[in-house]
Each structure stands twice: as C-alpha cells, then as structure tokens.
Amino acid sequence: MAARRTPEEKPVEHGSRRRERMRAVLVEAATRLFAAQGVDATTIDEIVDLAGVAKGTFYNYFTDRADIAVAVASAIRREFNEGVAELNEGIADPAERVSRGVRLFLYLVVRDPVRARLLSRIYEGGVDIAKSGNQHLLGDLREGVELGRIQVPSLEVALHLVVALGTAGMRHLLDKGAGPEILRGEGYAHEVATVLLQGLGLRRADIVRILARPFDASHLTLSNRGERL
Incomplete structure (x- = not known):
C-alpha cells in the first residue's frame, strides 16, 4: 500500500x-x-x-537570455527525440530508424515550423558525441555498425553526417519552402534520406527498399502538437 x-x-x-x-x-x-x-x-x-x-x-x-535559450533548445530537442522514438516503434532495422528520424525533422518544418526554425538556429552541441541529446541516435548508429548494416569509419563521423544533413535540410526547407510531399517523406526528404543512407554505407537495393516503405507521422503526439501552435 x-x-x-x-x-x-x-x-x-x-x-x-x-x-x-x-x-x-x-x-x-x-x-x-x-x-x-x-x-x-x-x-x-x-x-x-x-x-x-x-x-x-x-x-x-x-539568469539571463542565454540561460533560457539553452532551456528552449533542450526542450525542443527532447520533444523531437521523443517523436523519433514514437515514429520508430516496431522498426527493427537501425539504418531505417535513422533515415526515418531525419525525415521526421524535415516533416516538422511543415507541421511545426516554429520549433523547427528555432532548433535549426540554436542547435548547440549537435555534433558533440558526448551530448545527452544524441544518445538515441548514437544507439541506432552503434547497433547498425554492430549488425553490419551501417559501415562508417567511426561513430563520430556517422553522427556528424546525420546532424549535418538534418539541420541543413531543415534550414533549406525553412528558407525555400516545403510542400506537402515532405509530409510523406518524398521529394527533397527522399533525396536527403538517399544521400544519408549512401553515406552510412548501405547498398542501393537496401536504400530503395527502405525508402519504398510508407512514411506517415501524422499520428505522432509531436506532430499533432504542432497543429495547435
């Protein structure tokens, strides 16, 4: 009791x-x-x-503006990580999980542009392998290497590739505009995911198979939250 x-x-x-x-x-x-x-x-x-x-x-x-900026960035990164985890429930392939996570970040440019823009602007420590916000991504990358699905010189290089493509892709869509195809993981999101998986050492046939699967994030708590902003 x-x-x-x-x-x-x-x-x-x-x-x-x-x-x-x-x-x-x-x-x-x-x-x-x-x-x-x-x-x-x-x-x-x-x-x-x-x-x-x-x-x-x-x-x-x-204490000051910098202090609340750190709190804002941490909160957004935590929310986005939770969204990626929710999206990838039941996905066994770590390489596919990583590609879906990057496409979700691009998806949120359309569904949650306020937080997407802020994350792209004040993304601090995104390439630091020791940052706690990177642990889920590093877990997928590490598992992919152990299973032979991901072949890279180092986990650090793989992390830099994912973060660089994700953040650059978000900024591009925020500046140039994002169409509804991004919500389905198509168009520019498909192109980014293709380059990402190539960089992670996947074979062309595996990349085609992964990206042919439907991508739907509309059920996520995070994407539904964005509608109310």
Whole structure:
C-alpha cells in the first residue's frame, strides 16, 4: 500500500507544479520570440511581456537570455527525440530508424515550423558525441555498425553526417519552402534520406527498399502538437 502523503507534503508538491507551469510559460514565450526574430534580437522584456509575467519572475527561473535559450533548445530537442522514438516503434532495422528520424525533422518544418526554425538556429552541441541529446541516435548508429548494416569509419563521423544533413535540410526547407510531399517523406526528404543512407554505407537495393516503405507521422503526439501552435 502506498504511503499516505502528510499535510506538509501537499503544499510543497503544489508549489513545485506551479513553478514547473510558470517555467514552461516562459520557455514557450521565448520559443516563439526566438523563432520569429532570433535569440540575439529578443529581449527579456519581450519574453516577460508575451508570457504575461513581471520581469522579476523571469529571474526566479533563469539568469539571463542565454540561460533560457539553452532551456528552449533542450526542450525542443527532447520533444523531437521523443517523436523519433514514437515514429520508430516496431522498426527493427537501425539504418531505417535513422533515415526515418531525419525525415521526421524535415516533416516538422511543415507541421511545426516554429520549433523547427528555432532548433535549426540554436542547435548547440549537435555534433558533440558526448551530448545527452544524441544518445538515441548514437544507439541506432552503434547497433547498425554492430549488425553490419551501417559501415562508417567511426561513430563520430556517422553522427556528424546525420546532424549535418538534418539541420541543413531543415534550414533549406525553412528558407525555400516545403510542400506537402515532405509530409510523406518524398521529394527533397527522399533525396536527403538517399544521400544519408549512401553515406552510412548501405547498398542501393537496401536504400530503395527502405525508402519504398510508407512514411506517415501524422499520428505522432509531436506532430499533432504542432497543429495547435
């Protein structure tokens, strides 16, 4: 039987939830402003005005603009990683999982352009093999190497290839525009995935087979969230 909470514990839990909600409000406001005008062009005054809180409240949670920018980037990367994991449920081939993850990042340019633009602008540490945000991707790459599905000089080089193609692809679509074919993993998304799988050492026949499978991310929690932004 679970232990009953004492009266003293309840106010602490309530206060913690309130702090989490307020922090989330500030992060969401900063997300929108950073995406629209960049980090350097955004002031703390603008963040608190959009969040509807006093300026002093900001400093209860963050030390400065750089501090909240890190929080925003971490939150977005975490959400996107969760989306990739959800998309790849039941996919056994690690190389296919990696290609689907990159196509999802491009998909989100259409479905969640606010977060896609921000992630492409303040993607810090994306090529650092030690960063915690890269662990899921590294797991897929490592498994692919162990199974002989992925053949690369090193995991670090493979990570750099995936991150470079993913972020450059997002920026290209954000600048030039993305059509509905991206939502199906087709067009430019198909081309990026082809180059990616070639770079990871897959045979042409395997690449064709992987990319011939339907790509549908419309059921994801992350993509549905983007509709409400």
